Amino acid sequence: MAIDTVPPLIAAQLNYLLSHSPFPIKVEQMWSGCKNPRLLDRFTLVIPFCLDYIKWDVIYNAVYPLAAPDIIFGPEDETFRPYNGYNEAGDSKSSKNCLADWNSKDPSRLLRLIIELRDAYTTYQKKRVGEVDDDRLKFELSTMLSREGIEMCTSSGIDKPEEVRFAVPLLEMDINKLVPGSTWKRLQKIYLQVMFPVGKKSPSAPRLKLVSPAELKALFSIDDFKLPSWLEGMCMAEYLPTLEEMLQAQIIDAVSSIEVRRKFIMVLVPLLGRPLEADPVFCRKATFLACSGVFTFLVHISIPLQFPKQKPALILQSSQHFISHGVPVKSSVLTDYPWSPRWEISEMAGRIFDFLVEECLNFKKYCNESMVLLR
Amino acid sequence: MDDFSIEKTQLSGATLASLLHRSSASTADLHGYLFGHVTLTIHNSLSDESTSSATGSSLTATITSFLSLPSHLPLPPPPSHTTTTTSSSSSLLGWFSARRKTVPRPSLKDSITTRTLSSSPSHLFTPKNSSLSLPPSLFLLLTTPIQDKLIHTHEYKAFQYRITDNTFEPKSLSIINVGPIFRSHYESFSPNAPFPLVNCDLRDSNAMVEDEKGESLGALKSGLKDQQQLDMCAEGFEIGRLSKLVGSEATHLTAELEELYHKMLAKIDGLSKLVEQSSAEVLEQENNIMKLRYKVAGLE
Numbered sequence: 001m002a003i004d005t006v007p008p009l010i011a012a013q014l015n016y017l018l019s020h021s022p023f024p025i026k027v028e029q030m031w032s033g034c035k036n037p038r039l040l041d042r043f044t045l046v047i048p049f050c051l052d053y054i055k056w057d058v059i060y061n062a063v064y065p066l067a068a069p070d071i072i073f074g075p076e077d078e079t080f081r082p083y084n085g086y087n088e089a090g091d092s093k094s095s096k097n098c099l100a101d102w103n104s105k106d107p108s109r110l111l112r113l114i115i116e117l118r119d120a121y122t123t124y125q126k127k128r129v130g131e132v133d134d135d136r137l138k139f140e141l142s143t144m145l146s147r148e149g150i151e152m153c154t155s156s157g158i159d160k161p162e163e164v165r166f167a168v169p170l171l172e173m174d175i176n177k178l179v180p181g182s183t184w185k186r187l188q189k190i191y192l193q194v195m196f197p198v199g200k201k202s203p204s205a206p207r208l209k210l211v212s213p214a215e216l217k218a219l220f221s222i223d224d225f226k227l228p229s230w231l232e233g234m235c236m237a238e239y240l241p242t243l244e245e246m247l248q249a250q251i252i253d254a255v256s257s258i259e260v261r262r263k264f265i266m267v268l269v270p271l272l273g274r275p276l277e278a279d280p281v282f283c284r285k286a287t288f289l290a291c292s293g294v295f296t297f298l299v300h301i302s303i304p305l306q307f308p309k310q311k312p313a314l315i316l317q318s319s320q321h322f323i324s325h326g327v328p329v330k331s332s333v334l335t336d337y338p339w340s341p342r343w344e345i346s347e348m349a350g351r352i353f354d355f356l357v358e359e360c361l362n363f364k365k366y367c368n369e370s371m372v373l374l375r
Numbered sequence: 376m377d378d379f380s381i382e383k384t385q386l387s388g389a390t391l392a393s394l395l396h397r398s399s400a401s402t403a404d405l406h407g408y409l410f411g412h413v414t415l416t417i418h419n420s421l422s423d424e425s426t427s428s429a430t431g432s433s434l435t436a437t438i439t440s441f442l443s444l445p446s447h448l449p450l451p452p453p454p455s456h457t458t459t460t461t462s463s464s465s466s467l468l469g470w471f472s473a474r475r476k477t478v479p480r481p482s483l484k485d486s487i488t489t490r491t492l493s494s495s496p497s498h499l500f501t502p503k504n505s506s507l508s509l510p511p512s513l514f515l516l517l518t519t520p521i522q523d524k525l526i527h528t529h530e531y532k533a534f535q536y537r538i539t540d541n542t543f544e545p546k547s548l549s550i551i552n553v554g555p556i557f558r559s560h561y562e563s564f565s566p567n568a569p570f571p572l573v574n575c576d577l578r579d580s581n582a583m584v585e586d587e588k589g590e591s592l593g594a595l596k597s598g599l600k601d602q603q604q605l606d607m608c609a610e611g612f613e614i615g616r617l618s619k620l621v622g623s624e625a626t627h628l629t630a631e632l633e634e635l636y637h638k639m640l641a642k643i644d645g646l647s648k649l650v651e652q653s654s655a656e657v658l659e660q661e662n663n664i665m666k667l668r669y670k671v672a673g674l675e
Contacts, residue, residue, distance in 0.1 A: 008673035031521065033475040034403050042476060059477055063403040063665075064447035065672045070474075071483040081486050081541055099483075117483075 006030070006040045009065040013110035014043070020111055023048050024186065028055065034062045041065075047118060050151040051167040051193050051211050054121070058110070068102035069110065071117065076155075082120040125153040129164050134198040136235075137164055143237040144168070166194040167211075168236070170244055171251070178255045179219060181281050188216050190247065194236065205230045218282045220254040221305055254305065258283055260345075261303045264312075267349040272299065272356075289319075292360045296320060299356060308348065311339040316360065321367040323374060329367045334359065379509060381413070381546060382433035384533045385560075386515075388552040390438060395529050397443050398473035398517055402665065405473040406488075407443035408453055409513060410465040411436060413502040434502065436468055436513060437551075446472065450488065453498060453511070466500035469493070469513025469536075479518045479530050481543050489514045489536045489543070512536045514543065609638035610645070 006014065018025060028044040041062035046053045057072040073080050083097050098113040129152045130141065144150060149169040156162035168191060175188040195207040208230065210222040228242050261283035265275065272288040276298070279285045288299045298317040304310040316331040323329060337355040339348070398405050417432045444450075453467050470492060472485055481489070492498065493512040500509055514534045520527065534543040551557050602614045612635055619631050 031476055033477065057478065059404075059474065059482065061403050061447055062672070063668060064445070067447035070485075072478055072480055073483070075478075075480065078480070079542060081490075082483065083487055084490050084541060 007065045012107040016107040017111040050153045066104045136203045164196045168192045271353040316363045318367045383435040385437040404446040406446040410440045411438040415505040467511045469511045471515035473517035475519045610642045612638040
């Protein structure tokens with residue numbers, strides 16, 4: 001039986017979209033809408049919006065792939081009608097949309113269409129939030145709208161009260177540039193998610209949450225950041241500067257602590273030899289090859305973000321003992337060694353070395369035992 | 376532009392079946408125009424209190440026919456209203472979109488097309504017994520479920536596009552079938568293609584027949600025209616013989632009628648052979664086109 005295929009013209013557009021999109025888009029499912037069910041021409045795109053996702057179905061036609069695709073928006077966005085009424089205004093510029101002069105040979109078209117529609121969707125949600133009848137919200141809107149890249153939406157379900165969500169991009173600094181040689185592909189931006197309950201007589205404090213891309217965890221964990229408390233009667237314009245100031249200071253700290261970790265790895269070199277492998281950008285991990293007599297083993301050191309307040313975690317891995325399928329024998333995570341954040345880093349390295357000298361004997365015994373168990 | 380709400384939407388079972396068949400037989404998605412008529416019914420609330428005087432009127436749209444084409448082709452400019460008024464029974468009510476395996480919600484294209492269609496002033500039509508002016512604002516969406524496991528194979532939804540607030544208003548669609556419930560509908564039915572009105576004189580045998588036979592050119596012409604019209608239904612049946620079916624000469628009625636029906640059947644038979652031949656040619660052509668399409672799409 002033939003394998004499911006996406007017609008080449010459609011595949012080219014989709015692949016371009018997935019690899020060139022400025023925001024991470026995912027394909028949730030793909031299916032076929034033609035008589036030959038092997039030809040996939042419909043798919044659901046999961047597009048990030050306002051720290052959440054919107055799902056749009058893209059409907060191509062496998063038999064006529066030269067035709068422009070059609071889009072079905074989410075069930076809660078029935079009133080979102082882009083490209084409607086532009087012609088009436090007689091504005092020739094705005095009536096020229098991506099669908100009007102579709103060129104199936106140009107792989108960038110689908111991405112352009114999606115970006116154009118997402119922009120239209122942002123404007124649509126902004127308009128909807130503006131129509132919400134809530135005094136505090138109206139005030140917040142007037143003070144926050146000037147922020148670049150702010151996104152907002154209203155949401156209401158059957159079982160939950162209506163609320164307005166904001167995604168506020170924080171800090172103007174470019175975190176990607178702060179870390180030399182970083183491998184991040186996407187822009188690392190921290191957002192504050194603000195959820196305002198609306199329609200209540202006495203306005204209660206909004207729910208606040210920091211959101212960052214998962215890759216940022218290598219440098220800075222937003223979970224470790226304590227949000228300043230929201231005082232009664234406060235507004236976002238008051239709250240944001242304090243928050244940004246604190247966040248900026250902590251990020252600069254986080255960047256400078258890369259150097260501390262790098263130095264720590266360096267001082268381990270005279271004791272354990274050059275590392276087999278080390279994370280050169282964030283200096284969070286290093287692996288050394290060590291031996292005790294004829295017993296050779298690897299030492300994996302992972303250094304926490306709070307180093308030197310927190311001690312590194314060690315894992316030993318034998319180079320000589322393997323359980324089934326060639327999986328090497330490993331120790332559990334070892335942190336049970338003396339530590340003080342007030343020590344010089346050379347002292348810290350020395351203590352780890354002393355610990356390893358003793359611990360490797362235990363580990364060797366453990367390895368031999370697990371081999372015996374295997375027989 | 377007036378924006379009236381259509382209360383009821385009706386569709387004959389045969390038309391729906393034909394629509395569903397057309398969409399499931401096609402290689403890909405379809406769209407097309409819906410034709411039919413709108414009637415205005417006035418409810419008189421027969422209450423004694425004259426003060427309320429609630430005279431409500433409601434519009435009922437009945438879809439009787441459609442025109443379909445593959446949806447990658449743009450809809451042709453809709454037939455202008457003036458040409459369809461001659462039969463007065465069918466005007467452009469709206470359009471439909473049939474797409475496989477999609478959620479039954481109007482898509483981006485659907486909303487653009489519907490808006491364009493219902494906002495163009497040249498397609499306003501007037502229901503039979505009223506002076507209202509309505510845009511073709513109906514939209515019928517036919518889909519098949521995305522999951523294969525469901526028990527039903529088709530889904531359809533009818534909407535009326537409200538131009539004032541730019542929304543699709545879901546409308547219930549009632550299917551007209553045979554049965555006593557639909558009796559009233561059939562009683563008000565009038566055929567779209569009546570037997571042509573042919574002029575056959577009722578001649579009295581005793582009157583001054585010879586005098587009236589003054590063969591004027593005009594009479595000859597109209598006779599030829601009538602013969603042509605008759606040939607459309609029954610080829611080779613002479614117009615003169617029609618007169619035998621009426622009047623005093625109608626004693627051999629059965630034989631003449633049978634002859635007429637035979638001619639009609641022969642005509643239909645000939646036509647269906649023609650249709651069969653041309654369908655075979657169309658199919659062959661479609662297959663060729665499909666092969667070329669696959670080549671263009673890079674699927675070979």
